[in-house]
Amino acid sequence: MITTATVYPCSVRDAMAHWPTGLAVVTTADRDGWWWGFTAHGVSHVSDRPPMVSVCLDRDARCRPVFTAVDAFAVHVLRAGQETLASRFADGSADDFDGIAVECGFEDVPLLSDVALRLECRPAGAVPAGDHVLLLGEVVRARTGPHEPLIYLDNGVRRLARPDRAA
Numbered sequence: 001m002i003t004t005a006t007v008y009p010c011s012v013r014d015a016m017a018h019w020p021t022g023l024a025v026v027t028t029a030d031r032d033g034w035w036w037g038f039t040a041h042g043v044s045h046v047s048d049r050p051p052m053v054s055v056c057l058d059r060d061a062r063c064r065p066v067f068t069a070v071d072a073f074a075v076h077v078l079r080a081g082q083e084t085l086a087s088r089f090a091d092g093s094a095d096d097f098d099g100i101a102v103e104c105g106f107e108d109v110p111l112l113s114d115v116a117l118r119l120e121c122r123p124a125g126a127v128p129a130g131d132h133v134l135l136l137g138e139v140v141r142a143r144t145g146p147h148e149p150l151i152y153l154d155n156g157v158r159r160l161a162r163p164d165r166a167a
């Protein structure tokens with residue numbers, strides 16, 4: 001027999017900290033041309049045909065109304081060595097892009113270079129999901145780099161341990 005137990009929100013959050021993910025910076029440009037970005041570990045592959053990904057965005061994030069209204073966004077999976085980009089885009093300041101090399105992509109979305117994976121997306125829906133919104137994106141352009149991605153696990157940012165690099 002299957003029984004249900006009370007599930008406390010914090011226990012699910014703690015349990016999911018055991019699920020390793022990558023770490024991404026999601027960017028866009030609003031209708032006035034201002035650039036926006038936030039750090040996200042809640043990124044998933046959703047579909048192959050059409051190619052789609054999802055990004056989990058906090059409903060209370062300042063950038064939420066922007067990301068649910070734009071015509072394009074980009075997901076940058078960070079590589080080892082880009083830990084400071086993750087902190088920079090998580091602190092909600094206005095000068096996230098200061099001093100960073102940026103190219104303009106699909107629909108003028110600011111693109112970060114030299115990342116492990118870059119996906120340029122056309123929005124395919126925003127699905128309310130509890131205290132978050134799932135941004136669905138159809139991938140219009142994908143580019144991979146030669147670098148190892150950063151890993152987010154146990155509420156911390158890590159690099160892959162490579163046995164061939166052990167001391």
Ligand SMILES: Cc1cc2nc3c(=O)[nH]c(=O)nc-3n(C[C@H](O)[C@H](O)[C@H](O)COP(=O)(O)O)c2cc1C
Nearest residue numbers: 038039040041042056057058061062063089090092
């Ligand atoms: C390691 C890490 C992972 C994060 N993952 C997410 C995420 O998946 N979704 C999200 O909405 N916020 C996530 N955040 C928090 C946002 O990056 C942060 O709240 C955002 O910069 C706030 O944006 P705002 O200034 O528009 O409110 C994460 C932060 C860190 C440090």
